[in-house]
Amino acid sequence: MGAGGRMLDSSDQAKDILKRVPIDPPFSLSDLKKAIPAHCFERSVIRSSYYVVHDLIVTYVFYFLANTYIPLLPAPLAYIAWPVYWFCQASILTGLWVIGHECGHHAFSEYQWLDDTVGFILHSALFTPYFSWKYSHRILNNPPGRVFTLVFRLTLGFPLYLLTNVSGKKYERFANHFDPLSPIFTKRERIQVLLSDLGIL
Structure with a gap:
């Protein structure tokens, strides 16, 4: 029902909704970037390297746990555990792939040679x-x-x-x-x- 208790047909509803939707946002992309603190755009070798090392450690831990303990499980549980492991491992490896991808956008560090080296190693390892x-x-x-x-x-x-x-x-x-x-x-x-x-x- 519309205002005053009358029924709105679908075309009236569509027009009413479109009136409320702003065509252009009240800010530009430049305004949005200015609203983000400058430190958010700084590339840090230490922070970026931390994420690489973190993901490599988690990858190894998942690998170790899966290969040590899943073979000890009875068959029905192992059939469930392996796909769970694959999903978890794939999630972490996707994170490493994304880091390599971002190296291609020169987002890993201030040094293009370092970005290309890290990106090359990570992507090569992930085929x-x-x-x-x-x-x-x-x-x-x-x-x-x-x-x-x-x-x-x-x-x-x-x-x-x-x-x-x-x-x-x-x-x-x-x-x-x-x-x-x-x-x-x-x-x-x-x-x-x-x-x-x-x-x-």
Whole structure:
């Protein structure tokens, strides 16, 4: 019922709702960034390294506990315990992957060489070609299609993306993240792409 006890039809309700929704926020992105304290944008090698070491320790602890105690469980419990372990371990390893990803955005430290070194090591250990991802990913960090891209990547998308560039920018010829001569990369980036390939072998 609307004001005064009368029924509103659906078109009236839609118009009423749209009147209350602001078209543009009363602030800009710049205003929002200014509202965040400056220390939140500072990159700290110590803090970033802490997260890497923390995640590596947790990864090892999960591995140790799983391989020490799950084999001692009776079969029905072991069948439940292994998937629980896989989920927990995958969560921590995803955190390490994200740290490597952020290295590609130069968010780990003030030093690009350190970001690239840490990112290369983490991504190589997780079978992701770091430099290939870094250079091709700069094109994908835009708002349209993020939800679809996320869902797809969480299933088959990530391997298909690396192998066939399935959800990436379209090129005139076949493109993948393991071929240094792929049209995804510039001539300057080819050596690092090859290095990424060698890193995951």
